[in-house]
Amino acid sequence: MVVDEQGRFLTQRSHPRMALIQPQLRSDDLVVRAPGMLALHLSLDTAEQPLRVQVWKDEVQAYDMGALAAQWFSDFLGQKVRLVRFDPDHPRVSSAKWTGEDTGYVQFGDGYALLVSTEAALADLNARLTAGGHGAVDWRRLRPNVVIDTAPGGEPI
Numbered sequence: 001m002v003v004d005e006q007g008r009f010l011t012q013r014s015h016p017r018m019a020l021i022q023p024q025l026r027s028d029d030l031v032v033r034a035p036g037m038l039a040l041h042l043s044l045d046t047a048e049q050p051l052r053v054q055v056w057k058d059e060v061q062a063y064d065m066g067a068l069a070a071q072w073f074s075d076f077l078g079q080k081v082r083l084v085r086f087d088p089d090h091p092r093v094s095s096a097k098w099t100g101e102d103t104g105y106v107q108f109g110d111g112y113a114l115l116v117s118t119e120a121a122l123a124d125l126n127a128r129l130t131a132g133g134h135g136a137v138d139w140r141r142l143r144p145n146v147v148i149d150t151a152p153g154g155e156p157i
Contacts, residue, residue: 001062002073002081007053010081017077019141032072040072042083053084061087117144 002010002018012018024031032040046065053062062084064070069083117139126136139147 001053001055001084001086002077003053003062003084005080005082007051007082009053009055010077015077021076034076037072037076040069042066042069050087051084061089063087115142115144116146116148117142118148122147 002015004010010018020034022033024033028044030042030044032042042065046069048064048066050061050063052059054060063086065083065085070081073081073083122137122139122142130136
């Protein structure tokens with residue numbers, strides 16, 4: 001997660017340039033790419049000082065991913081930021097308002113844990129975009145966790 005100097009999380013809603021960042025998780029490292037930047041390679045074992053970060057009203061324990069990562073993200077986003085990873089020993093528990101009697105863990109999630117979309121929805125969106133003179137988008141722009149082709153029985157959703 002990327003945080004500002006006060007440790008507050010950043011999102012693509014407020015920082016749309018983040019949509020251009022392309023992370024690639026490999027077996028032992030994370031490679032991050034973005035236009036105009038050299039690739040950033042981070043060991044998955046990299047975790048420097050622990051710190052408290054804020055996701056909405058929750059304070060969460062995290063680990064700073066180091067000066068190199070901070071500089072890379074700061075350069076790309078144009079402001080001082082840090083890259084952090086969650087501390088597995090201090091999970092963030094989801095509000096009972098959303099989970100009822102069950103306990104859910106969301107770590108750094110700032111919204112819904114699961115985004116479901118459909119092929120038909122993307123086709124409809126792209127038809128409207130191109131009709132309006134805009135370019136079509138692919139799934140990477142929307143970032144769903146699950147994409148459904150059709151509903152049970154074969155009907156589009």
